[in-house]
Amino acid sequence: MIPVEQMKLLEGYRFPPGFYKIEHWENYLLTEATAGKKPSSTYAHPSFLFHAPLAAVGLTYQEIFDLCLAESADAVRAGEYDWEILRPLEEGIKYHAQGQILSVERKIGRQAGAFDAVVFQIELTDVGELVARITNTWLFLRTGPTPGGQSS
Amino acid sequence: MNINVGDPIPTWSHGPVTAERMALMAAILRDPNPIHFEPVTESNGETNSRINQGPLNVGYIANMLIDWTGPASIKRLKVRFVANVFEGDYVEASGVVTATNSDDGEEVAECDVKLIRSGGDLVLTGTATVRVS
Structure with a gap:
């Protein structure tokens, strides 16, 4: 199993700054995927708060999996999301x-066994003004002997 | 909009959850995790159902809140994932107002929210803060 000390080295890792613009077509399709009502304004669906911040800092899911030493793509789970929205996201910004x-x-975990809970925080700004802050916890399942840990 | 503590949020229901919508979400997110789009046949011949993406499950809660108070109303959404939603499941988002207050001149409601799937299993639980003025 990957030593926890090795994973702890990720704490404080800063993502390269970047930007993201939500296009109308992807807002339309993402809203469709959620079975939500079609957008009648330029407001973007809140679920973009999962995708847009990661895309903005230039990370693909595979790169996150690699960064966090995921054992496989299907050994990754969602833990918690905390989305603070100071201003609603909009298309074209x-x-x-x-x-x-x-x-x-x-x-x-009782069912998952050993896993690493990795907490990411990304802030989105528009002309220097904070628009949203997302704090998401991803779970990376681990296999093999478990030398120690805290029950979830 | 007159909101009081204890008011239920109108429920939002959807189903069945389809593989097509999961595949669409995987493509938008560039999510390579095969659990969302590639059913696996086990050695006993049984096929595992695809697992819905977490952002879709949160999206159902967001849809409920948007239908209730509008597309620009959500100020905070905090959720914890408890279980998975599978293709073929039916889901229901619900919530209740736990507090009302004024924030920078805006009337806001604090809410408990949850998502349940077929059979009544709890999938997701959390809190939301929404503008109601």
Whole structure:
């Protein structure tokens, strides 16, 4: 199993700053995927708060999996999302993003077994003004002997 | 909009959850995780159902809130994932107002929210803050 000390080295890792602009077509399609009502304004669906910040800092899911030493793509689970929205996201605005990995914690779940809970925080700004702050926890399932950890 | 503590949020229901919508979300997100689009046949011949993406499950909660208070109303959404939603499931988002207050001149409602799937299993639980003025 990947030593927890190795995972702890990720704490404080800063993502390269970048930007993301939500296009109408992707807002339409993402809203369709959620079975929501079709957009009648330029407001973007809130679920973009999962995708846009990561895309803005230039990370694909595969790169996140690699960064966090995922054992496989299907050994990754959602843990918690905390989305603070100071202003609703809109299509066509170039949002700037910066963020980091806040913490990494090794835990033992009754069903999942050992996993690493990795907390990401990314802020989106528009002309220097904070628009949204997302704090998402991803779970990276681990296999093999579990030398220690905290029950989830 | 007159909101009081204890008011239920009108429920939002959807189903069945389809593989097509999961595939669409995977493409939009560039999500390579095969659990969302590639059914696996086990050695016993049984096929695992695809698992819905977390952002879609949160999206159902967002849809409920948007239908209730409008597309620009959500100020905060905090959720914890408890279980998975599978293709073929039916889901229901619900919530209740736990507090009302004024924030920078805006009337806001604090709410408990949850998502349940077929059979009544809890999938997701959390809190939301929405503008109601």
